[in-house]
Amino acid sequence: MQEQQMENVTYDELKIGQSAMVTRTLSERDIELFAVMSGDVNPAHLDADYARDSAFGGVIGHGMWTGALISSVLGTTLPGPGTIYLNQNLDFKKPVHPGETVRVSVTVKEKHDHKHVVIFDCLCRNGLGETVAAGTAVVIAPTSKIRLSRPDLPEVQLHNHDRYRQLVDSCEALAPVRTAVVHPVTAIALQAAHEAALEKLIEPVLVGPEARIRQAALDAGIDIRAYQVIDAEHSHAAAARAVQLAAHGEVAALMKGSLPTDELLGAVLPSAGGLRTERRISHAYVMDVPTYHKLLFITDAAINVAPTLDEKADICRNVIDLWRVIVDPAARPKLAILAATEKVKSNIQATVDAACLCKMAERHQIDHAQLDGPLALDLAISEQAVLDKGLASAVAGDADILLAPDIHSGNMIAKQLTFLGGADAAGIVLGARVPIILTSRADSLRTRMMSCALAVRMADARRTGAVK
Template sequence: MADATVSKIHRHEKYEKLIAIAQQLEPLETAVAQPCDEASLRGAIEASDAGLIIPILVGPATKIVEISKAINIAIDGLEIVDVPHSHAAAAKAVEIIRSGKAEMLMKGSLHSDELLGAVTSRETGLRTGRRISHVFVMDVPTHSQTLFVTDAAVNIAPDLMAKRDIVQNAIDLYTALGLGKPKVAILSAVETVTPSIPSTLDAAALCKMADRGQITGGELDGPLAFDNAISLPAARIKGIKSSVAGHAQILVVPDLEAGNMLAKNLTFISNADAAGIVLGARVPIILTSRADNVRTRLASCAVAKLLAYSRRANAPIRA
C-alpha cells in the first residue's frame, strides 16, 4: 500500500499529457539565445530529440561547440548563428524571429532581463499591444488540476491595467492548450475587499472588468485567499459562494514577490514541476531555469509549441 501511495504522489500525468500532445505536431524552429552552459544546451537538445523543437543556436560558436564536446552532446546538423556575446545573442535571436525563420524563442544562459530587454525594444523587439507577462504552468502531484501561477517572474509590482493584461495572457494560454474555460482566482491575503490592502481593490476591479468585457474567456473571482481559492472545504468554512472558490485553475498573485514565493513553495515542498513561459510578445518565449529537471524543460517547450500552433490555427489544440 505504501509503495502505491508514493507512486501516486510522484506521478506527473498532467505534464506527460501536454508533452504527448505536442509531440504529435511537427517540431518548430526555435531561436535559442546563448546556449552556453550545460543546462541550457542540454535542454535545447533534449527538446529537439523529443521532437518538440528545431533549435537554432545563437551565441559564440566556438564556445557552443566546446560545451557540446565537454558534455558529449552531438550538435551536428544544427544551425549555429555565431555572435560574440550574450547581448548580441539576445538581439540576434529576436531578429531571427522577426525575419520569420523561427516561431519560438528560448532562453539560454543569459539573464532573463537581457533577453526580455531585446524582446521589448520598441524599434527591434517583439512587442504587441499587450503587457509582457510570465506564467508558471505547474504540475503539483497532490493536486488534481494543472495550476497556472502568474506573474511570478516579470512584472514586479503591476498596476491595475498591467494586471488586466496578465490575467488575459494567462486565460488565452489556458484556452490555447485546449483546457477549456478557466476559473481565475485573484489572490490576496483575505477574501473581502479591504481598503487597507490594495490588492483586494485591484481584485474587485478586475472582476468587474470581466463583467464589462474588458477581460474575456475566463470566469473570475476575487479577492480570494490561497486556501479558499484551491480548497473547497476552506471556501465553505468561510461561507464563500462562488463557482471559482475551491476550483481555481489560474492563480493571479498581487506582485512578483508573492508569486515567486508561492511557486517555489509548491516546487520545493509539494514536489511540483514549474514550466515557465513568457506571454504577450509576438511569439511564445520559453523561460527555463538551471534548476529545472528534464520533464520541466520539455513541458516548457511543449506549452510554447502548443500555443504557437493554436495561433497558427486561431483555435485551441485538442488532445
C-alpha cells in the same frame, strides 16, 4: 483528544459465537491505493471506459480489498494484537463498486487448544445485505494480554497522472518549432535544447559565440552538426540577433540559454524589436502539484514586479489564452485573484484591483474566463476552506489560475509548491509575438520538456489564429 487504544482478546477469553466487525465505504482512492500497494492494475479496477463495457458495468474494487478488511479486524480487534494469521478461505459472491458500503464481520467458529488455533467465519455484506464475500480464517490466538496505542499512519498522497508527459505527447502531431536558443554556451543550456530536439518538440537554432557553443557541445558530448549555429559576439548580441530572427519569421519561438532572463527580455521589450504586441509581456508557471487535482497556472512570478490594474488585466488575458490552448479551447478557466483577505479594503490595493478586475470581466473587458477575488490562497484552492467560511463562489476552492498581486507573492507561492510540495513548474513568457521558453539549471528534464511543449502549443495556436 483521548489516545485510541488497541486491546486484544486472548485465547482463553474467546467464546464460540463471539464476533467483531468493521464497516467501510469503498472509494476510488481506496482502489488506487490498493493498486499501488499490490501492483494489480487490472483495468476492471482502474479504467472506467474499459469497465463500462465489462460484465460488471463499471469500475469495481479489488476482491482482496475485502480480504484486507478481514485481516484488519482479526489483527486489531478480534483476537487483535498478537494474532498470527495462518489461512484464509474466501469466496467472492458479488463485486463492490465505488461508493458502496461493506460490513465485514468475523465470528469465532471453533477453538483448538493445541497451539491455540481458532477458526473464524468471515462474512462481508453490502448495504443491501447481500453477501459479497464469505469464507473462513484460521489464526493462532494470543495468550497474553496486550494493550497498545493505535499507531498514527503516514498520510498518503496520490499523484495519479503524469500531466507533463501527457502534454508533451499532445505535441506529437505537431511539427517541431524552429526555436532560437539564445547564448547556449554551457553544457546544461545545450543539453536542454538537445533533449527537446530529441523529443521532436523544437528545431534548435543556436545563437551565440560559435566557438563557445561548440566547446560546450564537446564538453556535454552532444553532436550539434544537425543544428544551425549563428555566430554572435556576446550574450547581448545573441539576444538581439534572436529577436531579429523571430521578428522576420525565421524562428517561431525563443529559448533562454546561458544569460540572465532580464537580458533576454531587454532585447524583446523595445517596440523597435518587432516582437511587442498590444499586450503587457508576462510570465506564467504551469505547475503539476501532487496534492492538487489538476494543472495549476500561476502568474506573474518572474517579470512584472508590482503590476498596475491595467497591467494585471493583460496578465490575466495572457494566461487565459495559455490555459485555453493547453487545457480546453472551449472552456472558461477559473481565475482566482489573490490577496491576503477575501474582503475588499481600501487600504489594501490588491483587494481593490481584484474587485475591479472582476467588474472588467463582467463587462467583457477580460473574456473567456470566470474571475473571482479578492481570495486568500486557501479559499482559492481548498474546498474545505470555502465550506468553513461559507463563501459562495464559482471559482473558490477549484481555481485553475492564480493571479498573484505582485512578483514576490507569486514567486514565493511557486517556489513553495516546488520545494515543499514536490511540484514541477514549467515557465513561459507570454504577450510577445512568439512564445519565450525560460529554463533554469535547477529544472528537471520533465520541467524542461514541459516548458518546450508549452511553447510548441502556443506557437501552433498563433500559426492557426487560435491566439492573436
